[in-house]
Amino acid sequence: MLLAIDAGNTNVVFALVEARRIVARxxxxxxxxxxxxxxxxxLSQLLQLEGFDRSQVHGVIVATVVPRALHNLQVLASKYFATEAVIAGSPAAPWGFSIDVAEPQSLGADRAVNTxxxxxxxxxxLIVIDFGTATTFDVSDFSGAYKGGIIAPGINLSxxxxxxxxxxxxxxxxxAPATTSVIGRDTISQMHIGIxxxxxxxxxxLVTRLKAEIGRPSKVIATGGLATLFEKQTNVFDHIEPDLxxxxxxxxWENTHIAA
Structure with missing residues (x-):
């Protein structure tokens, strides 16, 4: 099985993946x-609770937007899983798509992997909206080229x-507020409405402005833990992909090993 690690600014997500199916996270x-x-x-305790063993993990891949966290995750892979971690975006695992922006190197690993x-x-x-520490909007065209996007404060930060x-x-x-009214009658309800x-x-x-600028029909893909919170209150999303x-x-990982 593959251990996929997504190290974000707020949380590090560990997922066991077998044939692209997430079996535990x-x-x-x-x-x-x-x-x-x-x-x-x-991690060893959680693996045991789910009925798995470290010996079942044969590969580790990491995407991180926290550079200081990378070294210890690499040591985790080598010391406890007897394998070298593949780092998303490194020469060993290149993105494989065109990054058509002014500073390609500044694209976050999570946003590239989502693309x-x-x-x-x-x-x-496509417009991919990721609800994380920040809420990011990423635009890519029909060829898969990354064209740019938007970074906004996440709802928790706000x-x-x-x-x-x-x-x-x-x-x-x-x-979600108790009603669809946007006239709050007390402090708490006014805060819920505002947020x-x-x-x-x-x-x-922002999606309306992005679609107008793209000028072609575009699908909106939502991901991140809070995507489902907004799903029932807006029709802006075409698809929800919680584990994008x-x-x-x-x-x-598959592409890297097929190429090898």
Missing amino acids: WRIATDPRRTADEYAVW IAAHALHRGD LDALVTAAAKLPRIAIE FWGYIAMIEG TIQGLAMM
Whole structure:
């Protein structure tokens, strides 16, 4: 089996993949100081709870947007899984598509992997929205070339900034308001409306502008943990792919080993 690791700014996701099927997944808070030994103790216990053993893992692939976390993940692969980790975007596992932007090297690994998976699963011009620490909008054309995108604060960051800066505002859960009304009658309901419906308005507005600029029919693919939160409240998404990054890593692994 393949161990695919997606190291993001907030969480590191570990997934066991067999024939592109995700058979188990776990996440842990991102901490660049966490050692390979700490990862191994935590992961070994979770593997056992799910009925797996470390010896069943024959390959490791990593995508990370946290450079300081990479070394310990590489040590984890070599020390505890007896294999060298394949790093997404490295010479051993190149992206394999055109990056048509001013600074190609600045494209985040997660966004590149999402582009690979999205085009393997869906044809045509695509807009991939990833709801993570930041909410990113990535545009790729029908050939699979990456054309650019948008980076916006994630909804949790927006809420944190609001609560931190306004002393009298309480922390609230991120959830759909009880009604579709956008006239709040108390502080809590007004915050829910501002955060939730304000975020949907941003998504819909940016997608409308992106589609107008692309000038061709485009599919909107949503991924990330919060994608399902908005799914029932807007018709802007054509497809929800919760595991797009992990799927992309599994595809990269296959392509790397077929090429080898």
